[in-house]
Amino acid sequence: MKLTEDDISRVCRLVDELSGIQWDASKTYLIETRLPGLLREHQCATLAELVAKVRSGTDPRVRAAFIDAITTRETLFFRDESPFEALKHKALPEIIDAKAGTPFARRLRLWSAACSSGQEPYSLGIVLRELIDDLDDWDVQILATDISPAALAAASKGVYSDFEVSRGLSPHLRDRYFTKVPGGWKISDEIRALVCFDNRNLLKPFGTLGSFDVIFCRNVAIYFDAPVKRDLFERLAGVLAPHGTLFVGSSENLSTFGERWKPQYHCRGVFYQPNRRPPATPNPAATARPALSTTSFRGVASR
Ligand SMILES: C[S@@+](CC[C@H](N)C(=O)[O-])C[C@H]1O[C@@H](n2cnc3c(N)ncnc32)[C@H](O)[C@@H]1O
Incomplete structure (x- = not known):
């Protein structure tokens, strides 16, 4: 599979958006090993087409198969004991x-x-x-x-x-x-x-x-x-x-x-x-501007 930089960044962005899993150029081997089967199975000529199909959400089976392909599911009974x-x-x-x-x-x-x-x-x-x-x-x-x-x-x-x-x-x-x-x-x-x-x-x-x-x-x-x-x-x-x-x-x-x-x-x-946080005591001086933690939380929650 010949990958362009655009292919790699397109796939990594989608993987992040769907799952939070971080892929970057160092994970190119995962794209090369895990995605070709999906291209064939869902009749996509290119990775861009596959990404678009997953994004469009028109076929939930493609999205499910994509998620299955990007997840690493190694596990065992009583892992680490x-x-x-x-x-x-x-x-x-x-x-x-x-x-x-x-x-x-x-x-x-x-x-x-x-x-x-x-x-x-x-x-x-x-x-x-x-x-x-x-x-x-x-x-x-x-x-x-x-x-x-x-x-x-x-x-x-x-x-x-x-x-x-x-x-x-x-x-x-x-x-x-x-x-x-x-x-x-x-x-x-x-x-x-x-x-x-x-x-x-x-x-x-x-x-x-x-x-x-x-x-x-x-x-x-x-x-x-x-x-x-x-x-x-x-x-x-x-x-x-x-x-x-x-x-x-x-x-x-x-x-x-x-x-x-x-x-x-x-x-x-x-x-x-x-550690339980002590209940917040109202501080009139702080009400004038939003707390920093709220801002960063929103950024994450909107994924
Ligand atoms: C390496 S396995 C760990 C399984 C088990 N917890 C263990 O420690 O053996 C990681 C699991 O996380 C799941 N996973 C990855 N991203 C996820 C997400 N955003 N939400 C829920 N599950 C996720 C994968 O599908 C995979 O089954």
Whole structure:
């Protein structure tokens, strides 16, 4: 595929607008490897034509296929292990204690934001089943969202190859929570029933999602630029319950946001809780001009 500078910048702009994922000239190999199939499939003679077709929105299948092509969906069960240990042995017990005696004592809401093909939310489900004996008497929901329709289709089906179940799952957990079916291993109904899937773009406002006790938002913000990252984590803080915890990827570090996030440690695992902001005290001198943070937030939110 012969690429011009215009092709590259056109594609990178569209990728950014649709997903926040940052591609630049250094990612030309991704354009060369991931997009030719789409050109053929959707009868586009050039990349410019493909970009125009995706932008026009006339055929939702082209847009969906484009998003599937630009997303990197690498994942595995119990990825990095230590966050799941920290969840099981520290975060969840603390959350459950904090909620004891409240009307929501037996209610847990978890969110796997950018769940890819489902290994992450199903790992969360397995942790809950392993930790709480009478889970069926609890009101539990694991929301699993992703921008990629292909990822969600695979996740919702819940069937994994021998190779996929060999990554991160012990034979004991595999045999306990999966059944052998033609073509792979199917997640058990008792875990599948805990999870509901939804197609969501993390750049968009969360709307009426409600609040969460635990959010896993791992290995997705690494693809975004700094203002989008900051805005995303700020909005995630807004949907965490008062005792709620946020888990990020092992290469991600929220200390770049100063004091906003308080790290909590368990063995090698780390998770974060937002430092609550003191309620704003009205300052008459400040009302004359807009706050800087509002201006920059608008810039990001309008994507
Ligand atoms: C590398 S996978 C991470 C999966 C899982 N969280 C993990 O850590 O194993 C990144 C996922 O982010 C999704 N993604 C990328 N941009 C997104 C966006 N703007 N909104 C929602 N999901 C997005 C991709 O489709 C992909 O499934």
